[in-house]
Amino acid sequence: MPGSIDGWKDKILFTPGPLTTSRTVKQAMLRDLGSRDQEFIGVVRDIRARLVALAGAAPGEYEAILIQGSGTFAIEAVLTTTVPRDGKVLIVINGAYGRRMVTICEVAGVDHVALEFPENTPCDPAAIEQALADDDAITHVAVVHCETTTGIMNPVADIGARVHAAGRVYFVDAMSCFGAVPTSVAECHIDYLVSSANKCIEGVPGFGFAIAKHDPFMKTEGYARNLSLDLYAQWRGLEGNGQFRFTPPTHALLAFHQALVELEEEGGVEARGARYRANYETLVAGMRAMGFVEYLPQDLQGYIITSFRYPGDPNFSFEEFYSRLNDRDFVIYPGKVSGADCFRIGNIGRIFQADVRALLAAIREIAQEMGFMA
Template identity: 55%
Template sequence: MANDSDFGLSSGVVTNDMAAAIRVVKELKTGAVNVNQVPGFRMESSPFGGVKDSGLGIKGGRHRGKEVHVYHQDFFPAVVNERDTQYLPLTPGPLTTTRTVRESMMQEYSTWDVDYNGIVQSIRTRLVELATSDAANPDTHTAVLMPGSGTFTVESVVGSVIPSDGKLLVLNNGAYGARITTIARMLKVDTVGLGQAEIEPTDLGQVEQMLADDPAITHVAMVHCETTTGMLNPVEAVGEIVRRLGRVFILDAMSSFGGIPMSMELTGAHYLISSANKCIQGVPGFGFVVADRAMLEATEGWSRSHSLDLFDQWREMETNGGKWRFTSPTHVVSAFARALDELKDEGGIEARHTRYVANQKTMVKGMRALGFRTCSGTICSRRSSRHFTIPTTGV
């Protein structure tokens, strides 16, 4: 059955047989065929705006009240491929993955397999290398993987690295900063916030003033790329203030790590949090923390949760060669290892950032041509179209 596409365009049939395509077009016009029953055909939502005007599509009439087009497979080899994705999730994550990343999940592992734990250890090492400028020294930083979504990992950090007498300052200019506040208060962490409007950058003067005025504040948390708006917050400047005033800096780099060049040293972060299904381009299922080793080692017994105890998870991986405390998402871990390989093959984070910037510029140019404007001066390619607004006085 033909369905409306997510892009608001018509649906279509993809085939590699042009003669058959023409035949089906004729039958569609008479209502004599259900395309789902035609061998070699399948219904697809088409992301190609204006394709019928370009001559690449053959208009085919209507099927069950929906307009249908037939496309020859050779016209779209990069997208229309039996072994590749037909649906493009234009969201911050889950995001579009490569066929090879998905195929890597075909290998079965037990969570206690030595080979599998070796993959985990390799991932941990590579994450530290990506996140630090002094990757040759494993004594300064370490990495730990946590099951669940990125938010699970944020909660594991907030609930594990702040002592019972600690106090958290959350810098909040979006939904994910607000979520950190919610998590902290649910965990009964003493929490204060510095709120800004969603498209306003963090007020550095206020950050410094709040830390100077309240010596009880022990930790500061903020989001790097605020996913709701694409706002890139000034993490280097905030990190410099936090370190200079002797506090611990927790950085939610969920939608930036792997896609924007950064390091623990430059950001000043003591804990950097991200997820498998964001800029590394893996699939959902676990998050990870790159941490200052000495800081993490000092947190034993602090966790407010058993399953989300960051220190205990790290100690298990550290002492048992990559073993998780509980059942781990083996297929997701395999996919992430492959995604790290592909990041390296692309040329690393710098090269991926260059591609993302080019994508962002292309998207903004196209949306502006359609009459939209950006809602802030800082927008990245991981923002969806719902963050555009229709202009009232021009673009």
């Protein structure tokens, strides 16, 4: 029966999320705790403190605000509840997640302007600086750190220095890399950084979070254009009685707390990044040996997720390839690049080089079965 737990076996998720999690993270959810329970409130408090530390910030300098929903909800929370009515956001785009921020602003009526780069090109800090010099009305700049569309890394520190020098507020969508790519919010001059529970911290889906610089964030009271995503009100609730304003994802929070403990045990962000990088290197070497070609040049490619071009062979069909891998319990991901047929393989989550080698062996077998040459 679909969804039955009888005889279940985990698939290995080589995706941008949700990701493979440890057994102990899943086990942490085998408890029912009330949302007003002092133990639960303590867990939430500890999660928030650990997130601030993970962002390389001092307590009091930045605030961690948890918000129910997927990662997009947290991005929408920042864009629609921390930008004043007379604010204007410069949205820097080189992939689908940058474009999604434009849609969020369009739907909510947040004034914005887009600065778009090709999907195989990092966002250019000098062009952003120029855009700010050209338009005094821009108050905020929004950029994606790892554009998961391709896996490209954007230069968030260089952009941050210029945004800061121009006196604007800086928002970074670090959804797919926070926890695995060392990032100091203070050094990068980031005012709001967003990620979610089910990415590199290796929790389960259920909420996202923003790490907000205390002083500018305190000025955002009353800016919200909606109720449930109001970041300032959420913070006030969490600071006041320690509770979420509306039903919290209790089990996902217990899992996330365990995931944060396991991140620390692994050696923190550096060690996690090193494991993902080793996964990436094993993957790319094995895929190249079979003839697959990455979409991005190597010097632009991060170690989070890789887009591979479809093989030119007429015997290749992505749906068939995907479904044969899925039958062997390996889950990869469709592409999102606009101008090229690609699929994606993620290196993040509770996966190791042995898992990547097993995936590569399955890909080799399937290529033979389907009769395509990469």
